[in-house]
Amino acid sequence: QSALTQPASVSGSPGQSITISCTGTSSDVGNYNLVSWYQQHPGKAPKLMIYEDNKRPSGVSNRFSGSKSGNTASLTISGLQAEDEADYYCCSYSGYSTFLFGGGTKLTVL
Amino acid sequence: EVQLVESGGGLVQPGGSLRLSCAASGFTFSNFWMRWVRQAPGKGLEWVANINQDGGENYYVDPVKGRFTISRDNAKNSLYLQMNSLRAEDTAVYYCARGLRWSDNWGQGTLVTVSS
Numbered sequence: 001q002s003a004l005t006q007p008a009s010v011s012g013s014p015g016q017s018i019t020i021s022c023t024g025t026s027s028d029v030g031n032y033n034l035v036s037w038y039q040q041h042p043g044k045a046p047k048l049m050i051y052e053d054n055k056r057p058s059g060v061s062n063r064f065s066g067s068k069s070g071n072t073a074s075l076t077i078s079g080l081q082a083e084d085e086a087d088y089y090c091c092s093y094s095g096y097s098t099f100l101f102g103g104g105t106k107l108t109v110l
Numbered sequence: 111e112v113q114l115v116e117s118g119g120g121l122v123q124p125g126g127s128l129r130l131s132c133a134a135s136g137f138t139f140s141n142f143w144m145r146w147v148r149q150a151p152g153k154g155l156e157w158v159a160n161i162n163q164d165g166g167e168n169y170y171v172d173p174v175k176g177r178f179t180i181s182r183d184n185a186k187n188s189l190y191l192q193m194n195s196l197r198a199e200d201t202a203v204y205y206c207a208r209g210l211r212w213s214d215n216w217g218q219g220t221l222v223t224v225s226s
Contacts, residue, residue, distance in 0.1 A: 036213075038155070040155075044218075045216040048213060104154040104155070
């Protein structure tokens with residue numbers, strides 16, 4: 001069970017848009033509509049931002065959106081704000097009630 | 111308000127055991143799958159184990175199979191993780207979280223340090 005692949009870091013200026021990729025395989029990301037994304041600020045618990053590839057929980061800003069193509073899922077944040085600076089993790093169902101997380105991406109708002 | 115509060119972490123020697131607890135409130139605990147997720151210092155998240163609503167189904171990540179046991183007591187609204195034969199690489203903050211396919215609520219975590 002290898003972790004999903006995310007870029008170690010991305011950055012953007014306030015107001016810009018960024019996209020974080022999450023690459024898996026046809027056994028996980030590509031086989032189920034069950035990718036979720038989590039935001040984690042330093043020293044805090046993760047927060048659910050996207051579930052089932054592209055659904056947004058109530059209370060999450062519509063600046064956050066999810067998509068998927070083949071074995072790669074993506075999280076896009078539009079209109080970057082300072083408070084978006086955090087670590088972001090993708091997670092995918094990988095069969096038999098097991099799950100894989102990505103290695104995490106550190107977002108820096110310049 | 112949904113609350114998940116972990117406890118039971120601490121310093122343990124390699125080969126030792128520890129039992130983590132997670133007290134749930136603010137929702138009908140017995141209706142939800144639950145999971146444990148851990149995060150080694152400075153590292154990413156790692157799914158550890160899942161348990162279904164009545165405790166009859168449980169699943170584990172390969173490195174902890176045979177050493178960790180997830181369980182629950184619906185009468186006490188509590189989730190547990192029994193950790194045996196602990197190794198240095200088990201050092202992490204352990205979070206309990208609600209849900210199977212995604213987790214919409216997480217506790218604040220409890221730190222487990224395995225060191226001599």
